[in-house]
Amino acid sequence: xxxxxxxxDTCRDVILPALAKVGWADELIRPEYPVxxxxxxxxxxxxxxxxxxxxxxxxxxxxxxxxxVVEAKxxxxxxxxxxxxxxxxxEQLDVPIAYASNGKEIIERDLLAGTxxxxxxxxxxxxxxxxxxxxxxxxxxxxxxLQQPFNRIKRTxxxxxxxxxxxxxxxxxxxxxxxxxxxRRILLLMAxxxxxxxxxxxxxxxxxxxxxxxxxxxxxxxxxxxxxxxLVEQPRxxxxxxxxxxxxxxxxxxxxxxxxxxxxxxxxALAGGDDEGKLFRDxxxxxxxVVIVDECxxxxxxxxxxxxQILEHFDSAVQVGLTATPKQGDTVDTFRYFGEPVxxxxxxxxxxxxxxxxYRVRRVLLSPDTEGWxxxxxxxxxxxxxxxxxxxxxxxxxxVVRLLMRTDLVASFLSRILRRDPTARMIIFCVDQQHAxxxxxxxxxxxxxxxxxxxxxVVRIVGAEGEKVRLLEAFSDPERTSPVVxxxxxxxxxxxxxxxxxxxxxxxxxxxxxxxKQIIGRGTRLYPDKGKASFEIVDFVGATSHFADPDxxxxxxxxxxxxxxxxxxxxxxxxxxxxxxxxxxxxADPAPPFTVTxxxxxxxxxxxxxxxxxxxxxxxxxxxxxxVVAEAVQVPDTSTGKLVLTEYGEYVAxxxxxxxxxxxxxxxxxxxxxxxxxxxxxxxAADIDLSDLSPTGEDGVDPLDVLMQVAWNVPARTRxxxxxxxREAHHVDMEARSETARAVLNALLDRYxxxxxxxxxxxxxxxxxxxxxLGSPRDIVSTLGGGVTLGSVINEVQxxxxxxxxxx
Numbered sequence: 018x019x020x021x022x023x024x025x026d027t028c029r030d031v032i033l034p035a036l037a038k039v040g041w042a043d044e045l046i047r048p049e050y051p052v053x054x055x056x057x058x059x060x061x062x063x064x065x066x067x068x069x070x071x072x073x074x075x076x077x078x079x080x081x082x083x084x085x086v087v088e089a090k091x092x093x094x095x096x097x098x099x100x101x102x103x104x105x106x107x108e109q110l111d112v113p114i115a116y117a118s119n120g121k122e123i124i125e126r127d128l129l130a131g132t133x134x135x136x137x138x139x140x141x142x143x144x145x146x147x148x149x150x151x152x153x154x155x156x157x158x159x160x161x162x163l164q165q166p167f168n169r170i171k172r173t174x175x176x177x178x179x180x181x182x183x184x185x186x187x188x189x190x191x192x193x194x195x196x197x198x199x200x201r202r203i204l205l206l207m208a209x210x211x212x213x214x215x216x217x218x219x220x221x222x223x224x225x226x227x228x229x230x231x232x233x234x235x236x237x238x239x240x241x242x243x244x245x246x247x248l249v250e251q252p253r254x255x256x257x258x259x260x261x262x263x264x265x266x267x268x269x270x271x272x273x274x275x276x277x278x279x280x281x282x283x284x285x286a287l288a289g290g291d292d293e294g295k296l297f298r299d300x301x302x303x304x305x306x307v308v309i310v311d312e313c314x315x316x317x318x319x320x321x322x323x324x325x326q327i328l329e330h331f332d333s334a335v336q337v338g339l340t341a342t343p344k345q346g347d348t349v350d351t352f353r354y355f356g357e358p359v360x361x362x363x364x365x366x367x368x369x370x371x372x373x374x375x376y377r378v379r380r381v382l383l384s385p386d387t388e389g390w391x392x393x394x395x396x397x398x399x400x401x402x403x404x405x406x407x408x409x410x411x412x413x414x415x416x417v418v419r420l421l422m423r424t425d426l427v428a429s430f431l432s433r434i435l436r437r438d439p440t441a442r443m444i445i446f447c448v449d450q451q452h453a454x455x456x457x458x459x460x461x462x463x464x465x466x467x468x469x470x471x472x473x474x475v476v477r478i479v480g481a482e483g484e485k486v487r488l489l490e491a492f493s494d495p496e497r498t499s500p501v502v503x504x505x506x507x508x509x510x511x512x513x514x515x516x517x518x519x520x521x522x523x524x525x526x527x528x529x530x531x532x533x534k535q536i537i538g539r540g541t542r543l544y545p546d547k548g549k550a551s552f553e554i555v556d557f558v559g560a561t562s563h564f565a566d567p568d569x570x571x572x573x574x575x576x577x578x579x580x581x582x583x584x585x586x587x588x589x590x591x592x593x594x595x596x597x598x599x600x601x602x603x604x605a606d607p608a609p610p611f612t613v614t615x616x617x618x619x620x621x622x623x624x625x626x627x628x629x630x631x632x633x634x635x636x637x638x639x640x641x642x643x644x645v646v647a648e649a650v651q652v653p654d655t656s657t658g659k660l661v662l663t664e665y666g667e668y669v670a671x672x673x674x675x676x677x678x679x680x681x682x683x684x685x686x687x688x689x690x691x692x693x694x695x696x697x698x699x700x701x702a703a704d705i706d707l708s709d710l711s712p713t714g715e716d717g718v719d720p721l722d723v724l725m726q727v728a729w730n731v732p733a734r735t736r737x738x739x740x741x742x743x744r745e746a747h748h749v750d751m752e753a754r755s756e757t758a759r760a761v762l763n764a765l766l767d768r769y770x771x772x773x774x775x776x777x778x779x780x781x782x783x784x785x786x787x788x789x790x791l792g793s794p795r796d797i798v799s800t801l802g803g804g805v806t807l808g809s810v811i812n813e814v815q816x817x818x819x820x821x822x823x824x825x
Contacts, residue, residue: 028048032118032120035139036074039141041139045076045077045078046075047074047083049072050071052110053071053370070370072088073088073089078145080167083186084142084148084149085107085139085149086110086112086114086116087103087117087118087139089118089119090119094119095122096118096123097117100117100126107126110186111191112128112149113127113128113129114126114149115128123135129148129152146160153194158231159196159198161230161231162196162223163190165222166223167189168219168261179215181216182372184360185211185219187360188205188207188216191205192220195359200335200356203337203338204337204338204355204356205339205340205360206363208363208367209341209538210373210538210541210542211362211372217241217309217337217339218252221239221257221307225237238277238305240309242310243284244283244284244312244315245312247513248312251493253268265278265279266280268281269281269282272296273299273300297327298330300331302330302333303333305331308336309336310336310339314340314531338355341534341538342535367541374549375550376541376551378556378561378564378651379648379649379650381555381556381645381647382647383426383427384645385409385641385643386411386557391406391408392404392406398418399637399638399639404418404636411559412526415447415448415449415451415525415635416449417636418636418637419455420641421455421459421637421638422638422639424455424459426643427456427459427524428460428463429463430645431443431445431502432463435464439464439467441501442503444504444520445502445522446506446525446527447505447524450477450479450480450506452506452525453477456504460475460504475500476492476500477505493513495547515540517547518539518552519553520553520554521552521555522555522557523536523554523557523558526559527560527563530566534563540554550704551704652668666710670727670728672700673700680725688819689815693774707723717770718736719734719735719739720773722734737770739770740767740769740770743766743814746820751763755800757791760787762813765777766814769814
C-alpha cells in the first residue's frame with residue numbers, strides 16, 4: 018500500500034518553506050485559489066459543496082496580480098503527475114510560469130519560452146514578475162499600471178470584501194496591458210451575469226490610482242456610456258458609488274459639468290439637439306481619458322449611427338467596449354470598430370465554473386401555433402372588421418391578429434407553474450406594448466387571490482409606461498417582494514439586472530440571435546440568498562431553436578462584410594422569427610389578401626383616428642378554443658463543449674444511473690434516510706426537480722419509482738401497491754408482534770400510502786393520529802419490548818417498503 022504524508026503536509030512542511038527561502042512573503046502566496054464557484058446546495062437537510070476547482074498556490078507579485086501557479090502532490094506521487102493540471106491553471110489565470118512539486122522534486126514549465134525542466138528552487142518574485150511582464154509586453158510604466166491595487170470597498174451583506182473572480186482579474190489585466198501597449202480601442206466579451214460592470218469599476222480603480230502617481234495635478238476622467246438609462250444607473254448606483262463615493266461621479270443631463278471625474282451618460286443625453294447644440298460638444302475632445310461603452314454592440318456599433326459622432330469626438334480617449342453579444346453585419350460590426358477581443362468569458366464557461374445559473378427549457382406547443390388558426394368565412398373581429406381568410410401562424414399572432422383566448426391560455430399555464438412558488442420572479446416577453454398589456458390583464462384574471470393581496474403582483478414594464486422607472490426599480494430589487502411578474506416587449510431584454518429572476522417566458526418570436534442571447538442572460542445571475550441556483554426558460558413560440566445554432570455559445574469570428582446598403586436598424590427589428598426555424602410549431606404562411614406588418618415599436622403608439630380615439634391596428638378575436646398540444650422539458654448538455662439541448666428525461670436518466678448501478682442498488686440507497694437524502698441532494702445539485710417527472714394524474718407514485726422508470730424503464734407502482742406488497746411479504750413477522758407493535762406498523766404503512774415517506778420519518782409522526790391515539794411515545798416504546806425503539810420500527814418499515822421485492 019502506498020504511504021506518505023497528505024498533500025497538505027507536503028505543502029506546509031516542504032513547499033511553503035521553499036517558497037519563503039527565495040523571497041515569497043506570506044501575503045504574496047494565495048493558497049486554495051478558487052477557479053470555480055463554491056456553492057452549497059441543500060437537499061432535505063443534507064448540504065454539499067459544488068465547485069472544488071482550486072489552485073494549490075497562486076503566487077502574486079502584489080495582492081491581486083498572479084504571476085505563477087504551484088500544484089502540489091503527495092510525497093509518494095511523482096511531481097510530473099501535477100504538471101498538466103498546473104499548466105491548465107496557468108493558462109486559465111494568464112500567467113507564464115507553472116510549477117508542480119511533490120516536496121522532493123520541482124518541475125517548472127515556462128509557457129512563454131515553451132520549456133519544461135526540473136529545478137532546484139522556485140523563481141524569486143522579481144524573476145517571476147520579469148517573465149510576466151515579458152509575456153504581456155509591459156514596459157516600466159505598464160508594469161506600474163498593473164500593480165495598482167484593486168478596490169476593496171464593496172462588500173457582501175455579511176461584511177466580506179467582494180474580491181474579483183479569477184476571470185475578472187484576467188479581464189482587467191488584459192485590458193490594462195493593451196492600454197499599456199498603446200492600443201486605443203479595446204473589446205471585452207463577457208457573458209451576461211458575469212459582472213462586466215464590476216470589472217469595469219475595478220478597471221477604473223487601477224487607472225485612477227496610476228494616474229495619481231504619473232500625473233498628480235490632473236483628474237483622470239472617465240465616461241461611462243450606454244444607450245439606456247438602466248445601463249448607466251445600475252452601474253453608477255451598485256458599483257461605482259459604493260467604490261468611489263458620490264462626489265467624483267456625475268450623471269450627465271442638461272448642461273455640461275467639467276468638475277467631476279467619472280461621468281455616466283446615455284447617447285441620447287449627449288447627442289440631443291441640433292448639430293451645433295449637441296451636449297457632447299460642450300466637452301473638449303480631449304476631456305476624457307477613457308470612454309467605457311457598455312453593450313457596445315448597440316447604437317454606436319453602426320458606422321452611420323448619429324451616436325458614432327460621440328466616440329469620434331472623444332477619439333483621443335482610450336475606448337473600451339463591453340458586451341456579451343457582439344454584432345457583425347453589413348453596417349454594424351463591433352469587431353471592426355473595437356478590434357479583436359482581448360478577453361472572452363462565455364455563457365458555457367460561466368455555467369460550468371458555477372458563476373452563472375444553469376437553465377432548462379420548457380417548450381410548450383399551443384394548438385393555434387401548431388396547427389395554425391383559420392377564421393370562419395365572413396367572421397368579424399371585435400370592432401366589426403371582416404377577418405381575411407387564410408391560415409394564420411405564430412409570426413402573425415399579435416401582429417396581424419390578436420387571439421385573446423391564446424393569451425388567456427398562456428396565463429393559465431404560467432399560473433400553474435407559479436403555484437409552486439408565487440413569489441418566484443418571472444418576465445414575460447410579448448410582441449409589443451398592447452400584447453404586454455393583454456398578458457398583464459390575463460395574469461391578473463388568472464390569479465385574483467394573489468392580486469387581491471398585492472395589487473402590483475403583476476405589472477407591465479414598457480417604454481410608454483408612466484410608472485416604468487419606479488416599477489423597474491422595484492422589480493429589479495431582490496430585497497423587495499413586489500412586483501413578482503413583469504410583462505414587457507423589449508425594454509427588459511438587455512442591461513437590466515434581476516438577480517432573483519426564476520422564469521424567462523418567450524411569448525414572441527425572436528429573430529435575432531443577439532437579442533435571444535440577451536434575453537436569456539436576464540436569468541443567468543445566481544442569487545443564493547433566495548435559493549436561486551438555476552432558472553427556467555418557458556418557450557411558447559419556438560424561439561429556443563436559437564440554441565441549435567452552432568455559434569450560440571461562441572462569438573463571431575472576424576469576417577469580411579459585403580457592402581450592400583441594408584437598413585441599419587434591421588437587425589434590431591423582430592420580423593417575427595426565422596423562416597428557417599426548425600421548430601415543430603412552424604406552419605404554413607397565411608394566404609393573401611393581407612400583409613404582415615411590423616409590430617408597434619417599444620415607444621410608439623397607434624395613431625389616433627378622426628375622433629381622437631386610438632385606432633385598433635390589429636384584428637382582435639375574443640373567442641376561440643385553444644389548448645396545450647404538447648410540453649417537453651430540455652436541459653443543456655455541455656459535455657460536447659456547446660450548449661446543446663437534450664431531452665430532460667435522457668438527462669435525468671443519465672444522472673440517476675451515475676448514482677446507482679441498477680434499480681436494486683438505488684432502492685437500497687433509498688431505503689435508508691441518510692443515503693436517501695444524499696441522493697436527493699445530488700439530484701438537486703444537478704437541477705433535477707422530481708415534480709417535473711411525476712406521471713400526470715398519478716400523485717400516489719413514490720419518487721423512487723419515478724426515478725427507476727426514467728432510468729431503467731421499470732414499471733412505476735403506487736405507494737398503495739408498495740404497502741400491499743410489504744404487508745404480504747411480512748405477514749408472518751407482523752402477526753408475531755404485540756398488538757401495539759402491529760398497530761404502529763400498520764399506522765406507519767397507512768400514513769406512507771397517503772402522504773409519502775417523508776411523513777413517516779418526521780419526528781412529529783408519533784404525535785399525530787393514529788399513532789398518537791395509542792399513547793405517549795414513552796408508553797408505546799414500553800409495549801414494544803426487547804429494546805425496540807420507535808426509530809428502529811420506522812427504519813424497519815422503510816426497509817419493508819423499499820425491499821428488493823418491490824423492485825422486481
